[in-house]
Amino acid sequence: MVQGGFMMKWKVIAAFGVVFGIAGIGWGVSAQRSSDQVFELRMYEAMPGKRDALSERFHEHTMAMFEKAGMTNVGYWTASPGDASDDLFIYMLSYASREARDETWTRLGEDPDFQREIIAEERSEEFKLVSTIDARILVPTSYSPLK
Numbered sequence: 001m002v003q004g005g006f007m008m009k010w011k012v013i014a015a016f017g018v019v020f021g022i023a024g025i026g027w028g029v030s031a032q033r034s035s036d037q038v039f040e041l042r043m044y045e046a047m048p049g050k051r052d053a054l055s056e057r058f059h060e061h062t063m064a065m066f067e068k069a070g071m072t073n074v075g076y077w078t079a080s081p082g083d084a085s086d087d088l089f090i091y092m093l094s095y096a097s098r099e100a101r102d103e104t105w106t107r108l109g110e111d112p113d114f115q116r117e118i119i120a121e122e123r124s125e126e127f128k129l130v131s132t133i134d135a136r137i138l139v140p141t142s143y144s145p146l147k
Contacts, residue, residue: 040137
């Protein structure tokens with residue numbers, strides 16, 4: 001009888017091990033599937049001498065509009081002074097998926113504040129701050145620390 005109780009404890013422990021093992025595998029697979037996250041790297045060449053004004057507009061208005069539309073602000077950069085790319089303004093956004101990226105840009109384009117404060121200014125030769133835009137969708141590698 002003592003041996004039977006001993007075996008029963010091991011069976012219960014083994015059953016818990018199997019349950020936790022399956023749960024861990026399920027969690028790992030679900031985490032892997034949720035890594036559909038994508039990033040967007042956008043590089044703007046500002047109109048000559050207007051990079052600081054562009055940076056200020058992002059700081060004061062655009063970042064909040066991005067957040068409101070569902071985008072995640074990752075970072076914003078400018079080139080070091082004296083660099084050959086003095087008019088370069090770079091930023092990165094992240095999205096849950098490529099589809100989420102498309103949905104948030106559509107939502108942003110429909111925002112009246114964005115239309116008034118950004119689109120209208122960029123269509124005006126007098127207030128235009130951006131000369132060219134280079135946008136790239138980036139997908140993290142399986143070994144990337146940033147996912």
